[in-house]
Amino acid sequence: MLWWATNKKLLVKHGANLDAYLDRMDIIVLDKLQPRIEKSADEDELKVSFSTDDVKDEVAFNQALRGYNPRAGRDPTARWVDSNGDRRTQRIALTKRGRRAAAYAHHALLNYKKMQPHLRDAPDTVFPPELFDLSQYSDRVIGVRALVYRVSRSQVLGTDGRTHTRIHLKSEESSGPPPLTTREKKELAETLLEAARRGKSYVRYNDFWVRVPSPTLAESFSKQVEREKATIKGELVPALNLEEETYTINQDGRAVTIALGNHPPGLSPEFRLMPHQVEGWEWLAGHAALSDDALDHGLLADDMGLGKTLQVLSLMALLEQKGKLRPSLVVAPLSLLENWCMEARKFFPNNFGRILKYTPPLRRTNASALEHYDIVLLSYETLRTRQLVLGKVRWRLMVLDESHQIRNPRARTTHAVLAMDATRRLALTGTPVQNSLVDLWSQFDWLCPGFLHDLKNFKKKVRVDDEASLNSLRRKIAPRLLRRMKESVASHLPPKVGDNEPVNVTMASWQAELYDSVLRDRKPGRGSAFGTLHRLFAVCNQPESLADDVPLLHPKLAWLLNTLRDIQARGQKVLVFADRHSIQKRIMELVEDNFDLAVDYINGTVEAGYRLFIVERFNRAEGFQVLVLGPKAAGVGLNLTGANHVIHFTRHWNPATEAQATDRAHRIGQKLPVRVYLPTMLHPNRVSIEQSLHVLLNEKRALAEDVVVPTSKLDVRRELERILMEGDEDAAGDA
Numbered sequence: 001m002l003w004w005a006t007n008k009k010l011l012v013k014h015g016a017n018l019d020a021y022l023d024r025m026d027i028i029v030l031d032k033l034q035p036r037i038e039k040s041a042d043e044d045e046l047k048v049s050f051s052t053d054d055v056k057d058e059v060a061f062n063q064a065l066r067g068y069n070p071r072a073g074r075d076p077t078a079r080w081v082d083s084n085g086d087r088r089t090q091r092i093a094l095t096k097r098g099r100r101a102a103a104y105a106h107h108a109l110l111n112y113k114k115m116q117p118h119l120r121d122a123p124d125t126v127f128p129p130e131l132f133d134l135s136q137y138s139d140r141v142i143g144v145r146a147l148v149y150r151v152s153r154s155q156v157l158g159t160d161g162r163t164h165t166r167i168h169l170k171s172e173e174s175s176g177p178p179p180l181t182t183r184e185k186k187e188l189a190e191t192l193l194e195a196a197r198r199g200k201s202y203v204r205y206n207d208f209w210v211r212v213p214s215p216t217l218a219e220s221f222s223k224q225v226e227r228e229k230a231t232i233k234g235e236l237v238p239a240l241n242l243e244e245e246t247y248t249i250n251q252d253g254r255a256v257t258i259a260l261g262n263h264p265p266g267l268s269p270e271f272r273l274m275p276h277q278v279e280g281w282e283w284l285a286g287h288a289a290l291s292d293d294a295l296d297h298g299l300l301a302d303d304m305g306l307g308k309t310l311q312v313l314s315l316m317a318l319l320e321q322k323g324k325l326r327p328s329l330v331v332a333p334l335s336l337l338e339n340w341c342m343e344a345r346k347f348f349p350n351n352f353g354r355i356l357k358y359t360p361p362l363r364r365t366n367a368s369a370l371e372h373y374d375i376v377l378l379s380y381e382t383l384r385t386r387q388l389v390l391g392k393v394r395w396r397l398m399v400l401d402e403s404h405q406i407r408n409p410r411a412r413t414t415h416a417v418l419a420m421d422a423t424r425r426l427a428l429t430g431t432p433v434q435n436s437l438v439d440l441w442s443q444f445d446w447l448c449p450g451f452l453h454d455l456k457n458f459k460k461k462v463r464v465d466d467e468a469s470l471n472s473l474r475r476k477i478a479p480r481l482l483r484r485m486k487e488s489v490a491s492h493l494p495p496k497v498g499d500n501e502p503v504n505v506t507m508a509s510w511q512a513e514l515y516d517s518v519l520r521d522r523k524p525g526r527g528s529a530f531g532t533l534h535r536l537f538a539v540c541n542q543p544e545s546l547a548d549d550v551p552l553l554h555p556k557l558a559w560l561l562n563t564l565r566d567i568q569a570r571g572q573k574v575l576v577f578a579d580r581h582s583i584q585k586r587i588m589e590l591v592e593d594n595f596d597l598a599v600d601y602i603n604g605t606v607e608a609g610y611r612l613f614i615v616e617r618f619n620r621a622e623g624f625q626v627l628v629l630g631p632k633a634a635g636v637g638l639n640l641t642g643a644n645h646v647i648h649f650t651r652h653w654n655p656a657t658e659a660q661a662t663d664r665a666h667r668i669g670q671k672l673p674v675r676v677y678l679p680t681m682l683h684p685n686r687v688s689i690e691q692s693l694h695v696l697l698n699e700k701r702a703l704a705e706d707v708v709v710p711t712s713k714l715d716v717r718r719e720l721e722r723i724l725m726e727g728d729e730d731a732a733g734d735a
Contacts (some may be wrong), residue, residue: 001075001095027091028054028061028078030098033105033132037119046119048112050105053556056080056090062109064092070103097521099129109226115208116202117716128531130522147179150200151192151221154605167220168211178208182225189222234413236391236419241445241454242409248450253295253477256286264314264349265321273314274488276302282310283482286652288397288424297425297447300404301483301707304430304660305667306490309343312399312426316375317351324396326374331417332401333380334359336486339639340378340401358382367392380405380413387416399420403429407439407448409455409692418446425617431656432481433710437462440708448480470708479636483707486666494644494673496666501702502680502694505559507540512684514540514547529721536689540681541650542583553590556679560587560649561594563677567645568595568624573670574645577631577661581605583650584628591626602638603630611638617643631661640664644672649679651690654715655697692723 005027008137011018033050055061060080068076078090094102104127108115153165168176169185180188196215203210212219213578239247262278263346268696273281280300287298302308319325324616330340337357344352346712358365358378370393383390398420399633400406406414406715425447444452452458462469486493507515518539522532535546543550560576567574578584581603588599600614619642627643631652643665652658652659668676680690696716 001027002029002095002555005093007449019633020101024089026056026089027093028052029095030091030102031095031099032097033127035127035132045113046116049148050109050117053524056088057082061090061092063677065102065105065107068102068106070099070106071647076102080644086423097131104128104131108574113201116441117204125165127569148209151213151217153217153220154667156429165343167217167224169221179203184588185220185225188217189225192223193219196221206270225260235643236387236416236417237381237528240409240415240418241449243454243617245450245454249448251448251451254293255293255298256291257282258285258290258294260285260318264317264348266317266348267314268347268349271347272309273310274490274492277311277314278668280306280308280482280484281314281318284315284426286370287480288315288319290318290322290324292612295448295480296423297427297480298509299427299432299443299481301429301478301481302433302665303483303485305486307485307668308428308430309401310347312428313344313347315426316397319349320374327371327393327395328375328392328397328399329393329395329422330377330385330401334381334499335376335611336401337379342612344375353560356686359712365389369488383420384413387419391419391421393421395420395422397424397426400425400427401429401448403443404431404439406436407434407442409438409445413443414446428661432707437464437708438472439710440473444477445482451480451600452476453671464524464708464710464713466470473708474505477602481707485705486663490668493666493668494670496662496674496676498678499662500678500698502678502691504682505555505679506682507684507688508551508555509684510550511539511543511681514543514550515683515688518546524616529724530717531715532724533649533689533720537650540688540690541578542586545582556610556649556681557586557590559679561590562645563647564595570590571623572645573618573621573625573627574641574647575643575645575661575665576626576628576647576649577652577658578628579631579652580650581630584630588627589650595624595626597624597626599626599628603633606633615640629651629659629661630666638664639667639669641667641669641671643669645675647676647677647679651678651693651697652691653717656714658697659701689720692720696720 003027006029007027008018008022008027014409030052033052036051037046038049039046049058049062049064051058051061055078057078057080060078064076064078075094078092080086080088088176091104108127112119132370148171149171150180151167151169152412153167156695169180169188171178188210191203191205192210192212193215196218197211200212203212212218229677241247257279260278260282262273264281267273280302284300287295300311302309302311310665316325316328319328332340337359341355341357345356352374355375356365356370357375358376359382367389369391377391378386400417406417408414426446427443429443432443438455441452441455441458445455453461462473464470515536518532518535538545541556544552564574576587580588584601584603588601591599592596600618602611602614604676606614615638616638618625621642625642627640631648640649646665648658648661652661662674662676680694681688682691694718696719699712700716703714
């Protein structure tokens with residue numbers, strides 16, 4: 001049919017006479033489709049239809065696409081009656097690309113009601129540019145997805161070891177909820193209830209789309225919002241330094257270090273501070289107003305795994321001895337609260353007589369009751385929801401653990417932190433700057449309001465691309481910030497081996513062909529680069545997601561299996577990091593099938609409190625054990641020194657995130673050398689995407705130590721996209 005379609009065009013072009021049979025044998029060659037998106041008659045939703053060159057009747061053509069069965073292997077046929085009453089037929093011959101386009105179109109025609117956000121805001125996410133002519137949408141930004149949220153139930157493992165159901169609103173592209181006030185959530189809940197009763201698929205609210213849940217789930221969401229309203233009765237409004245300096249404090253104090261020796265009061269005799277921890281304890285004491293002219297704030301920005309918690313507990317023990325501790329407040333991510341309790345009991349068993357872990361279900365504890373505790377531990381979310389009570393307490397010391405949580409100076413959680421009344425303030429984080437230098441400004445605006453002036457002037461004077469302004473900022477914050485890296489101060493730690501050396505794994509021939517087909521089928525340009533990156537990584541790590549009839553035990557999984565057998569022979573433990581839940585599940589199945597071993601996992605679906613239970617069980621277990629983790633979920637607060645092998649089955653875009661994951665094992669308490677494995681797929685005829693990623697990550701590693709370089713700048717996705725685009729240009733030049 002493809003042959004005849006081409007030749008008939010040539011015959012007609014040159015005036016050849018065709019007999020009646022050949023004249024009626026009308027064929028459309030479908031290589032790319034042109035989508036048309038328009039409002040329905042009631043303007044309540046968008047409708048989609050398709051066209052291409054030589055279509056005689058678009059209604060019949062779309063009916064043929066609607067009835068097309070991608071699995072049947074038969075080309076569709078359009079049939080209609082023309083204005084003369086004659087029956088007409090057009091065969092639709094599909095090229096290889098056209099077959100995929102027809103399958104997409106068939107799905108869109110049947111499911112267009114469920115695609116409303118994408119049809120309106122991001123048609124390129126419904127219709128891949130390599131299969132469809134999207135020139136009519138050239139004013140849209142290619143690659144920007146529609147912002148869609150959904151109400152859903154999720155099963156999480158609770159601190160009691162049981163599975164609990166939670167209802168939440170989150171983005172379909174990320175885990176974060178939209179920034180809605182309680183009033184806005186109530187409006188949305190009412191809108192969703194009405195839409196669910198009307199049977200709508202989507203509603204649009206505040207410039208984003210929400211997938212309409214079932215009436216039952218919409219009602220549950222509405223009830224949950226009502227409970228939130230009862231919990232959050234009000235918000236404190238702090239003075240902000242965004243446009244001008246509206247609130248400042250005395251900045252005359254000096255950064256001093258107080259000589260204290262090497263044994264904090266009350267430290268258990270079986271432990272002794274390491275040299276860098278002694279230095280940190282004395283530095284913290286000099287930033288806690290323990291001498292008349294000292295500062296009353298500081299930012300401890302030590303690298304992951306150097307014992308920031310122990311250093312602060314040592315300071316608290318000193319403050320307790322001097323009668324200057326009660327009450328103190330520690331705000332930390334929920335997953336770290338139990339770790340604070342455990343470390344306090346472990347290192348200072350006879351200090352801190354009254355510690356309150358203030359977690360849901362919230363106790364009706366008033367301000368006067370809180371003043372009788374030595375230390376109150378709570379999460380950032382609890383601080384936000386209970387700020388009216390907590391704001392009445394005069395805290396003698398307030399500590400923010402993972403203080404980059406307040407990097408957004410306009411966020412409600414940040415405002416709640418700013419509203420607390422604290423005599424001394426300490427911030428702890430291994431990554432002070434994640435997205436931009438505003439992160440650092442926001443933390444110092446809490447530590448010492450006015451020290452870096454207002455945000456508007458700060459942005460004007462300090463820029464990431466201006467080395468002179470960065471050097472000036474480094475000099476200014478140096479007395480108030482302490483940062484040490486493991487490589488320079490933790491000489492007692494066992495070595496870390498292989499953390500920048502790839503382990504080469506060669507693709508199978510079928511895998512290389514699949515890799516080449518992904519490159520061959522894509523449309524050049526930035527718009528399709530991101531999607532192509534994900535497909536290329538899928539070829540390397542999960543090829544079964546792209547093609548049928550491929551071996552489940554592909555080369556990288558086979559390498560993993562052999563490596564795990566070697567680790568098993570040594571009777572040691574291993575952490576395996578992978579970025580997608582489906583890959584994590586496949587690795588768990590592989591281990592369970594081949595080693596008869598139950599495998600735990602830690603990812604975003606595991607409740608924070610239960611993660612510590614998994615960690616303790618893993619560290620206590622004897623012999624060979626495997627723990628599968630997501631690099632983001634495992635990046636904070638987990639001490640996994642029971643393992644001395646770390647496998648990054650998939651690499652993370654950001655070397656700082658990958659290093660934090662590795663540091664779950666390579667940290668204080670580790671007794672054995674830590675072996676890091678970076679399996680990297682090799683293509684027989686070209687540089688693979690995993691090889692390019694490894695080179696880029698190594699180039700960025702040194703920058704990760706600079707406190708004023710945003711870790712977002714270390715992300716290499718854009719550079720990988722550029723490499724793909726340069727490859728397109730080279731190929732075009734060769735042609």
